[in-house]
Amino acid sequence: MSRDFIPPAKPIIGDDERWAVDAVLATGQLAQGSEVASFEEEFSQVLLDGRAAVAVNSGTSGLHLGLLAAGVGPGDEVIVPSFTFAATANSVALTGATPIFADIDIDSFTLDPASVESCITDNTVGIMPVHLYGHPFHVDAIVEVATRHGVKVFEDAAQAHGAAVNGRKVGTFGDFAMFSLYPTKNMTSGEGGMVSTGLTDVERRLRLLRNQGMERQYENELVGFNCRMTNIHAAIGRVQLTKVGAWTRTRQENAAFFDANLAGVITPSVADGYEHVYHQYTIRVPEGRDDFARALKQEYGVGSGIYYPIPNHRLAPFKTGDDLPVTEEAASSVLSLPVHPSLSQDDLERIVEAVNKLAKAGS
Template identity: 75%
Template sequence: MSKDFIPAARPIIGEEERAAVDAVLASGMLAQGSEVAAFEQEFSAELLDGRHAVAVNSGTSGLHLGLLAAGIGPGDEVIVPSFTFAATANSVALTGATPVFADIEPQHYCLDPASVAAAVTDRTRAIMPVHLYGHPADLDALGALAAGRGLQLFEDAAQAHGASLNGRPAGTFGEFAMFSLYPTKNMTSGEGGMVSTADDAVARRLRLLRNQGMERQYENELVGFNARMTNLHAAIGRVQLRKLAGWTAARQANAAFLSAHLEGVATPSVAAGAVHVYHQYTIRVAAGERDRFAAALKDEYSIGSGVYYPVPNHRLPSFNRSIDLPHTESAAREVLSLPVHPSLDAEDLDRIVTAVNALAKAGA
């Protein structure tokens, strides 16, 4: 591969992150402690309008513990999209509840409220949309549906740090929300997750569940997990959080350039009132052409891309449901995510546009 290969994603770790880790190492206080507490407070103030923020060791842990803290368990159903990473449905299944898959709306790849309404049964306890690619789901419609049916609303905000809808931040609509801090997300702690909630009782249960069921050492109140974030990871996250606004602006500017110049492919749309943070910049390529298109980008133009997600959850061997989700199936065949990360420069963006337009014109 050429040395000027443009990767689909590129984690940004600089001297400030290294210095923060070194300071924690020098302190000798490596496990959950003051750095984690500071990270939670800063994340809450920056992204959650002051809601509780509870740090955990991964995004999947955050979803799992959030569901448990909200009372989800065996016999319950939670409606989720099939077009997402498997962790969304996995977390529901890990509680003993059943994930029920609904279709997406094709413009923004998020849960379709009409499909959700059709999937509600007398066992449904909650709806958990995913703000896929960094675009907020239709939380107004889904929230109204949940309220009208007596259901809880949760948010998988793994990809949506700083996204918003009608001025309200993603992660502040549901009984809980989860943000992933995996290395390729819009910000990282190396590995980790952050769970938000406005409910004091849910926040306390989250803190118990992540720490073996203890608030005070050796006074275990319930059966819990070791899902704590370390001070090392929190130190990285604190530095990254300070850079997030600038990185988000760069992603949005890169996305705007691509949308203004790409031809022959369907570019992302943004709903009225939504702020898209472009965890991914996802185009659509005609069915049957997508994989050849991605291969040509790599082989002929030295540009990386990604398919998120080629196999819908309902067709994974772990779930294997026979249901009709036409928009989900179409998206899985056609989506392709192009580089949009803050490391791109003007020359990179020009190369991406030139390559995509040439391949679209040639029919890949």
Template identity: 65%
Template sequence: MSAQMVPAAKPLIGDEEREAVDRVLRSGMIAQGPEVAAFEQEFADQLVGGRSCVAVSSGTAGLHLGLLAAGIGPGDEVIVPSFTFAATANSVALTGATPVFADIDPVTFCLEPSAVEAAITERTAAVMPVHLYGHPADMTSLAEVAQRHGIQLFEDAAQAHGATWQGRPVGAFGTFAMFSLYPTKNMTSGEGGMVACATPEMVRSVQLLRNQGMERRYENEVVGLNQRMTDVHAAIGRVQLGKLHAWTEQRRANAAFLSAGLDGVVVPTVVAGAEHVWHQYTVRVPSDRDGFAAALAQEHGVGSGVYYPIPNHALPSFGLTLGLPETERACAEVLSLPVHPALSERELHRVVEGVNALAKAGA
């Protein structure tokens, strides 16, 4: 293939981010400081309706600390999807609690509320949906299930910065919500995470846990970790936050172009009440998905990704045999096509032409 590969994802780092990093380095204040505090406030105001936010070193750290702050620990069960990145279940296991895997809705790829209800036991302490690919989970139904059974509701919003459900931003539903700031996400801080908290008690607990369990130096109140965000990372995140809205609109335009032009694959659906932010544009290829992806790259120069090829419950780290048919079908069929805001019009046409040519040829 002579043309350059259309990348499946591409972090967008510009001069403004470099200047922000230089400003922090020149200040001499590199660890957690004023940039982190400003980033937390701006993120809260712009993305989660003013809910207090706590910046941490990674998305996984955010999940772990949120769960600990919410009182999750040994003896508890937390219901999670198996069709997601392993960090969701890992964070539950790291608290000493048990992740319980439930099946997904075949349209949204998010937790199916009836499957959650069926998985509840006397040990269930919480349910933690993932707003997968940038499409919000059905928070109305999940909140009703949680309320009916007296369990907590958390949100893994790692891929869903700016998504909304029934007009309300994701991250504003649960006891806490985690947003990832990894380089491939819709915005990045280089590495990092943000925890949106429902109560002042949750805020203080997450703040203590990220900083060795202390608010005042050397006065450790609880056993904590070092999972702070640096001012260098926060400075990058603040610049990226300012660009997020325009990038999201471009993702939406790119997704609309793909949906209008693709033929022969099952294009994604946005359900009523959902505002999708298109972290991934994920189609279903009903037969020989892996062969299709390989041909797309080799013959048409179009990159793609499979998120996720192995259900979490079947990973060696958990090693469970469960009957989750929609999860297993998704793992076999999903293929994420380029949708990021750096795509040119020519590249978008190449994606559509490549997919359609392979679908027509029966690849």
């Protein structure tokens, strides 16, 4: 059996992507142009059931511009999970608004609707849940809370390309949604993000904000940013978009193998009617998680990741006295195993063997 290191993530870039980039380079039209427009249209059709898509230069830019386009600003509060990457809270803070941290439930690792409701104040303008690890958040319950209190829903779908709830794609539930196209995501454009919206006014403001506030050159309508995607990145994304469906099925098959064979750890659950796309396959190791991860790597050559060891409400820019016990429990016990499409059957069996032996030794 091979003892080559099994990485926790592995971007897949092939000849098709290289040829697509070469074709753009040959045109000399490198900045935002026809490739970006085509990528937006194709992303809309493949992953958003036709909802408008606006390409930007990163996922964080997508969240930031989405919030600005939705009218979020100083004095506002947006409820977010603390158990997520800091970009979620950063994007709220960058608008001048305040991120308010709610707790999660331990089964889905996504926002607990009851905790969200307890955080709502007169200053709350929105809720920004995360479809964490590729599992959708509690869509019906969160939307119901938002509707009852007259606040908006913004989807952080950075890790959830193609995930769905009762057949409806994520990215189609909120005023806007953001998909990351970072190299380790389920598909990539090299770097970039895609923002979806069903609101024409939000879409137009997104397009203005990403391009210095102008639709026509030199006719600036508002203060904007340079957050454009290049044709080069869009060309990569267009190729990846043709492959992400098959890659997702492989991720789901790999996850099913783990579900059937792992023992001694808490495997991820999937809610009824929810389609999980397994950006991460995240187990819980209630005791000795860090030692477990170290042994996986050193003794078995199996990489893993801890997403996320420090909750946002304990990070220096956001430090609060919030009591978020489930968030703390998750941060101390989660461990993401390799689930990417490049794994061989031997890799899958080796991961199972390693996890089961370590779990048994620690029991």
